[in-house]
Amino acid sequence: MKRKVRWPSYLIAILIVVFFLWPVLYVIFSSFKTLNEISSPNPTFFPDQWTLQSYIDVFQKANFLRYIGNSFFVAVSSTALAVVINTMAGYALSKFRFKGDKIILIIILSTIMLPLEVIMVPIYRVLTFFGMTDTYAALIIPAAATPTGIFLMRQYLVTIPDDLIESARIDGASEWKIFTRIIVPNAKAAIATLAIFSFMWRWNDYIWPLIAITDMNKYTMQLAIANLNGEFSMDYNGILASATISMVPMLFVFLIFQRQFVQGTAQTGMKG
Incomplete structure (x- = not known):
């Protein structure tokens, strides 16, 4: 037929x-x-x-290689840290039962409704207290744990059968071994999705770097593009060229993780 x-x-x-x-x-x-x-x-x-x-x-006119390097360093470091912390938090909230776990989850989810403009002043004051303003850490650490990332990992890890984890515990596996040998390999779809979104958020972020960074040598790509707008003129050629350059890393990251995303989705959280 x-x-x-x-x-x-x-x-x-x-x-x-x-x-x-x-x-x-x-x-x-x-x-x-x-x-x-x-x-x-x-x-x-x-x-x-x-x-x-x-x-x-x-x-030639701007130190764009340095700005691209800054964006890569911030985006990659923040993404790696976010994947580790959000996956651990999702594992704890999905597979452990303790007093107040539901309340913690509700509090985390409630922060999704808060835009950055509401919390950026408290975050900036915390960074000022620890002397972290105008540093790369000011761009990396605040984005290490996100409510969206924690919720994504938690919802995906719930689909992994508890019997699989209990069997590993009976065999004497430690929690760290369970996390690295069972949870992480079976959560490739969620991890790939989280990595793509985290890298995209950090690479395209403009508001927070504008607030946290004053040293031009630490500027990210987005701040450098914005600086091409002069007070009395606008460098259209430079803006279009730099905007095109800024698209390439996002496409590259998506192509890298696309195959893992499809394979992880096909496995539905379990290996055959």
């Missing part, structure tokens, strides 16, 4: 993809345009004259 080809569904999906990718592709292609083309009253989608001058100017 021949499979029915659902061309209308494919066509709708393609149109949706094109609709959402159109602005992104426009930014990428515009980064290869000259300033006259960008400023033209009749803009075109593809450049009439391809040029790399925008990228050359970005790296």
